[in-house]
Amino acid sequence: MNLRAYRRFFTVVRQFLPLAIAYARDRRRYLLVGSSRRVTPEQRRQRAQVLLETLLTLGPTFIKLGQLLSTRPDVLPPEYVEEFSKLQDRVPPADWERAREVIESEIGPVSEAFSDFNTESISGASLGQVYYAEVDGDPVAVKVRRPGVEDLVEADLRVIRWTLPVVMYFVDDSRSFSLETLADEFATTIREEMDYGREAEMLTEIRSNFAEEDRIAIPPVVESHSTGRVLTMEYIPGTKIDDIDTLDEKGIDRTQLAETLERAYFQMIVEDGVFHADPHPGNLAVQDDGTLVFYDFGMSGRVDPFIQEKIVEFYTAVAEQDIDAILDALIEMGTLSPEADRQVMADVMELAIADARGEDIEQYRVQQIVQQVEDTIYEFPLRLPANLALVLRVATVVEGVCVTLDPDFDFISVATDFLREEGYFEESARQFVRDRAGEVQDAARSTMRIPPKLESALDRIEREEFYVRADIEDSDDLLDVLAGRIVLGLLLASGIASTALLFALSTIEATAVAGAGSLVAAVLLYRSFRKQRGIRAKPQFTRQQMRQPSGGSDNGPPLGPFDGEDADE
Known part of the structure; x- marks a missing residue:
């Protein structure tokens, strides 16, 4: 090794x-x-x-x-x-004979474990590849870890x-x-993705969460033919979700399909706390009756209750166009540094929402908002929690797929309807009332405490015992820098004068010493101005900069069903 x-x-x-x-x-x-x-x-x-x-x-x-x-x-x-x-x-598919060795080392001879097995892979990627087979006459998809990939x-x-x-x-x-x-x-993450036992557990859990939803299909695991290196699932064919022409030929309601997709992800992230983290078109298919099919759960994640609550607050604030509430939610999630210039960030969010609205003031897309936040994240560095990074990416990809299905799709409207139906808006309203009631109580207590304190302060002023202390906040030590430059400037000026005087009236040695001292002061003063820690303004976002196009949005060629295991992660 x-x-x-x-x-x-x-x-x-x-x-x-x-x-x-x-x-x-x-x-x-x-x-x-x-x-x-x-x-x-x-x-x-x-x-x-x-x-x-x-x-x-x-x-x-x-x-x-x-x-x-x-x-x-x-x-x-x-x-x-x-x-x-x-x-x-x-990555080209691995040789079948080597893949056979993996299968037979895990579940036994192929001819005995499967009633039929197609040795041509239907999908190949970096960590594994998928084959079509049959178990007791039932079609299955067999996912095999690529030979030698562990080492x-x-x-x-x-x-x-x-x-x-x-x-x-x-x-x-x-x-x-x-x-x-x-x-x-x-x-x-990569070790988890090579563990097909974990993928089977995540797939089974998410599938159980949608057991009552007839518009969602997730292939069940064939446990008798699954191990840590081989995962066998029921084979569910379908049309790729971005194959618009075929969907139209089959009479699929694309707007309804986009709504089903968005609601499914809101349920996974906000309600269930476990989600499919790779919603690329290659991992989503549609059956003839409009049922949405999910493939490949190698990349999946969990969301803790705190993050779930903050995600709800974020989407609620976006729906209400409450900039302060959006920033508060981002800060509390850890997505935005508390030290970032809040006014600058408010301008960024206002521009993001304004640019995304379109003709109808209520029509704007979360993807554009998140993209602006992503750009700003790099300018104001922060530390993204791992699963929150996945959630952030999932939101943009899902919105992109929805817009591909229906260019006029209103992501925010569907999100708002979902949150309202699940009672989150009412809960937010109740929390708002509780918070305001607490503020009223605090204000009432303060009203009782202020008069005595004010009277005491006025008495001290009358007795001329009132003092004011002011502290200058200088977290970047700018005053020290300025003081150092002033001292070096004075030394340089006096050194030049001394050097000239000694050159005229004294010896060469004395002049050389004074000149050397002046040169040192000059070098130090020059370096103090060349250092990056000098007096500089923080990066600011201007409206002109915000409106500059960021480049293309091509997401690359689409992949087929079961291409997702590594191909789209």
């Missing part, structure tokens, strides 16, 4: 070296010296495309890493997030741990924590 990891380490370094040199030159124009370079959005997009191809070249583990990074706007700039969202597996993944995880300290050099302190936690999260 160590030998393989060492070989992979040199392969990875060779692939990433050109990009690493470019990033190093961004920090120092001549690698070791010089000022930093300004990188334009176009340059970042070009680099993101190069990095995308590099990840594809390095294979399964790094493909999965790129797919995970596409859900982390707190780690990467928007251009990288957008490019990585197009990331799909381009490759473990070797690559070691390489990632070894290279992480080098990567830290190219990021600031605020993102270094996010990268460290991301590395741990990635190791856990």
Whole structure:
């Protein structure tokens, strides 16, 4: 394992070296010296495309890493997030004989376990591939872990741990924590996705939550033919959800289908707390009667009650266009740093909502709001909880699928109806009344306490015993910087005068000493102005910047049913 990891380490370094040199030159124009370079959005997009191809070249583990990074706007700039969202597996299927070895080592001879088995895979991806088969005459889909992928993944995880300290050099302190936690999260996630036993448990739990919903179909697990490396499910065919022409030919109500999809995800995230985290069109299909089919639960997650509550508050605030409540919900979830300029963020949200409204003032899309928040996340670094990052990404992908089905689909209206039907608006109203009642009680108590305190203060003023103490807040030590520059300036000025005087009246040695002292003061003063910690304004968002287009929104070519296990994660 160590030998393989060492070989992979040199392969990875060779692939990433050109990009690493470019990033190093961004920090120092001549690698070791010089000022930093300004990188334009176009340059970042070009680099993101190069990095995308590099990840594809390095294979399964790094493909999965790129797919995970596409859900982390707190780690990467928007251009990288957008490019990585197009990331799909381009891995040829494994040889059938090797796949057979995996199946037979887990559940016995293929000819005995299955009444029929098609050796041509119907879907292939980096971590596994899917075959069509029959068990006692019933059609099934057999998902097989790719042979040898465990050793490759473990070797690559070691390489990632070894290279992480080098990567830290190219990021600031605020993102270094996010990268460290991301590395741990990635190791856990990819090992979970290789565990088909866990996937079977998540699939079964989510399927039971929709047992009473006849518009949702989730293939049940065939437990007798499933293990940690082989997952056998009932085969449920269907039309891909983005095949609009075929859906129209079959007479499917696309608006109703989009509403069913959105409501299903709201139930999973807000009600059940366990959700299918990969709603790519390749993982969603539609039966002839309009039933929505979910495939591939390899990427799935859980939401704790606190996050569920805050998600409800966020969508309620969006529906009511309450900017302060939106920001409060984002801060409490940990999606937005409390130290971010609240006024700037309010402007961002106002513009996001205004740009997304369209002709009807009530028509706007959550995807555009979330995209603006993602862009802002990178400017105001934060630490996204892992499952919240998945929820954030799921919201944008689901909204995109809904709009593909119906360009006029009102995501917010459906969300509002769902929350109202489930009683969340009434609960929010009751909580609002309770909060206001508490504020009234606090105000009443304050009214009783203020007069005595005011009288005491007036007495102290009358006796001339009233003092005011003012503290200057200087978290960036700007006053110290200014004081240091003033002192250095005085030393430099006096040094120049002394040097000139000594040159005229004294010896060369005395003049050289004074000149050297003046030169030191000049260098220190120059460096104090060159440091990045000087007096600088915080990054601000202008309306002109907000309205600039962010680039294309192509999500790459669609995939077929059962393409999802790794292909779309």
